[in-house]
Amino acid sequence: MYTLHPQLQADTFPVCDMELCEARLMNDRRFPWVILVPRRDGVTEVHQLSADEQNLLIHESSLTAGVLSRMFEADKINVAALGNLVPQLHWHVIARSRGDRAWPGPVWGYGERLPYEKKESAALLTKLQDTLRGMPCG
Amino acid sequence: MYTLHPQLQADTFPVCDMELCEARLMNDRRFPWVILVPRRDGVTEVHQLSADEQNLLIHESSLTAGVLSRMFEADKINVAALGNLVPQLHWHVIARSRGDRAWPGPVWGYGERLPYEKKESAALLTKLQDTLRGMPCG
Incomplete structure (x- = not known):
């Protein structure tokens, strides 16, 4: 059975379910930052997923990347596990x-998270959900 | 035409050509670190690759991850673009x-690179090449 790790639960808001992953918004207003969690229990590494699941992961990642890139006019997308x-x-x-x-450094471990104001996260979540729902995997 | 960026050329050693990517070893003995460069010119983001190329990328990444994981008895694999x-x-x-x-922080931007001794990199490159050549994509 798939259960979201309590730390991820605490740090993020739910956005939507994709075919493989649960998409969640990191509660950090410093960076537009989505976390995709494959709904597979006990998996810790990308290479432990099946080939089909890995293809889905990169597809859902790129879908999310395209949406964030356009929505925030990003200069660069960083993806990582x-x-x-x-x-x-x-x-x-x-x-x-x-x-x-x-x-140009990485975001992980950089300073302290800056949580969204409630109105701000609600508006962003709605926007992300509306955009992703129009997509093949959203 | 595909040309490797001069910075990547300077910081890495060639390991082997996979179907999509050139695999290279980062010249930093602090971390076993392979860089995969898709042989596609002008591409800066994963989501700019075609769906087939993205599938190849994640496949070649996982192949490399499995090899590094076993070779170095890694506690964790980090993958990122x-x-x-x-x-x-x-x-x-x-x-x-x-x-x-x-x-447990990320390696990017952490301290100074520590180049391999010549003998050490040569031995590691041979080991990586021998292992990857036995693989479907190596």
Whole structure:
């Protein structure tokens, strides 16, 4: 049975379910940052997924990347699976801007998370949901 | 025509050609770190590749991840495409250990690269080439 890791639950808002992954918004207003969590229990590495699941993961990642890129006019998209702290496999898709606080460094481990105001996260979640729902995998 | 970015050329050693990517070893003995560069010119983002190319990329990444994981008895594999500094699309596959210098943080931007001794890189390259050549995509 798939259960979301409590740390991911605490740090993110639910966006939508894709075919393989649960898409969630990181509660950090410094960076537009979506986390994709494959709904597979006990998986910690991308290469533990089946070939079909890996194809779905990269497809859902790219779908999310395209949406974030257009929505935030990003200069760069960063995608990654690290998991050094939270073992459950989760995939980062982050819209980066040349002016953002961590640029050009990575966002992980950079300073403190800055939570959204409630209205702000609600508006962004609606926007992401409306956009992703129009997509093949959303 | 595909040309490797001069920065990637300077920082890495060639390992082998896979179906989509050129695999290269990062010249940094602190971390077992392979860079996969899709042989496609002008591509800066994973989502700019075709669906088939994205599938190949994740497949070649996982092949490399499995090899590094076994070879170095890694605690974790980190995979990522950042490209905030070098625009040419390149994909990181890094074997992490709980005892490594940057753990549990990311390796990018962490301290100074520590180049291999010549004998050491030659031995590792041979080992990687021999292992990857036995693989479907190597």
